[in-house]
Amino acid sequence: MADLKVSGLHKFYGKFHALKGIDLEVPSGEFTVFVGPSGCGKSTLLRTVAGLEEASGGRIEIGGKDVTWARPRDRDIAMVFQNYALYPYLSVEDNIAFGLRARKFAEAETQKRVARAAEMLGIGALLKRFPRELSGGQRQRVAIGRAIVRDALLFLFDEPLSNLDAQLRDDMRVEIKRLHQELKRTMIYVTHDQIEAMTLADRIVLLRDGVIEQQGSPLALFERPATKFVAGFLGSPKMNFLKGRIGKGVVTLEDGAKLPLPSPKGKEGGAVIVGIRPQHISLGAKGSRTAHHVIVELVQPTGTRLHATIPFGGSTIVGEFDAHAATKPGAQLAIEIDMSRAAIIDPATDKVI
Amino acid sequence: MSALPFHRRHDVRLAIRYALAILITIVFVFPVYWLFIISFKTPDEIFAFPPVWYPKSVQFANYRVLFKDGDAETVLNSLILAGASTIFAMILGTLAAYSLARFKTGGENFAVWIISQRMMPPVAIVFPIFLLYVAFGWVDSFHGLIILYTAFNLPYVIWMMRGYIEDIPLELEESALVDGCTRWEVLWKVVFPMARAGLFATAVFTFVFAWNDFLFALVLTRTEVTTFPVQVTHYFGGQSNFWAKIAAMSVLGTIPVFFAVATMQRFLVRGISMGAVKG
């Protein structure tokens, strides 16, 4: 059963068309991530689901009930905001209990739930403190605690980690993932960070300019992107795009280099874009028939890996190699390209063929 | 260059600065002190020459007269008028301010239009209002002045509270809405606690405006609801002034304002809103 079903959802801000017909089903118990570049409408979609923005058209169902026009309090949702939204005049304990008290829970039950949530999040010792006496990470835990005590059908997170520094963000990401495994609730998480999306999601919904570009499991989107945009958005470093033409079983790049096509694609002579992930470029043996001989322009070591910028095929590409590849600018390399995992894109439609 | 070593020069300068500060303080505080002291003097002491700088014995005869003749009731009248109109203006004004701040009621410029009403010179409207009040039969009535003070202070309350409410992070309210609050509960549980300092400061100013009003009270009252500022003017006679009564009434009339300001100081400590969101 789907906990959230959105159909034909539109949102206008005055004349600005922020959501252009969103159709979406979020299966029960899954962790769904809305991801996309800044301004694509992720927050708008989440806030419309929460009832904080009014839909301009379409239908929203939560738990099988039409809530398109319901008040936020009648939607059975809990939400965590980017800037924590803690009440400065309430202690941590009262902050966490806020939603339960607003819903008139018995005091004993409230205490029990607050204690349990605090224990899960490791903030049991902070209950008597006030928000101003907490670090950023602790505040975010309290904000999450306030949502999870509620036991709502749907948990919404709008970029909850973007105010934290990188180290803390990694820790909290793990924490949120663990929380989801423990609670097994339906969660929707908004981020513009594709790594956060890949690592957290059971299911990614990739938005672009107010429409869903593609949705599916992280691996499905990563390995079988439907469009050039999806291919370029997911993965780090970014996918390389090279212009070429289809030949007999090969793609001929702008500088004449030929890449083999594992399966026939497009029509002969047609223009295509070849998308190759940096991870699918490897070092080959010098003199091998399938290797391409290139000269390295720039290297960026990351510790475990090494990213090399290489002029190739009439453009430059980035390849990811072992940290000890002993490559320096100006060095000659023989590289192999795994064409079985390349994306062949029609430049007219930007769709993957 | 002075022949004095540096630290001596510094000491002299400091001494001069203190002397000046004390002198200025005396100049400004003396009239207040004098008024206060007169209210406890006997008639002989008031006109004695050389002046009596401090009364030999503190005696309350002047105050006793005010209470016996019922003059002191005018302070109570003022309290009722200023208190009631402050409560009404705060309730109506805060709700209006919330609507303006969060729902943009009336558009962006509506608030400026509202505050501009406050800038109208009271003298310009007191006569039309007098005619209106005569027609309504509201002259010399409590409700007449309470309605007037409420209306007169409303623009100020709306303007101030709108500013305080706009300073509250919207997410705090949204979070409460999602957590199960109605709009009214959001006001009660989020907006009021967050704007507490602003609420108190605005209320104190509103109270003091009404408390200090002289013009409207003079024109719109006769004998039933005389306010304390109007009453004080009755003591300025053509031939002689009733100094003792003026002083005692003024002291009585200053006490509520003194407490209002003292309370306000406590709430003007604004640090309370820190830590709501990431700074």
Ligand SMILES: Nc1ncnc2c1ncn2[C@@H]1O[C@H](COP(=O)(O)OP(=O)(O)OP(=O)(O)O)[C@@H](O)[C@H]1O
């Ligand atoms: N209240 C508003 N009034 C007018 N336009 C708005 C409003 N809120 C959002 N928009 C516009 O709608 C578009 C989508 O905004 P939204 O906040 O959903 O983006 P987002 O995907 O969450 O981006 P980010 O990653 O930067 O948070 C943006 O172009 C934004 O300018």
Ligand SMILES: [Mg+2]
């Ligand atoms: Mg956003």
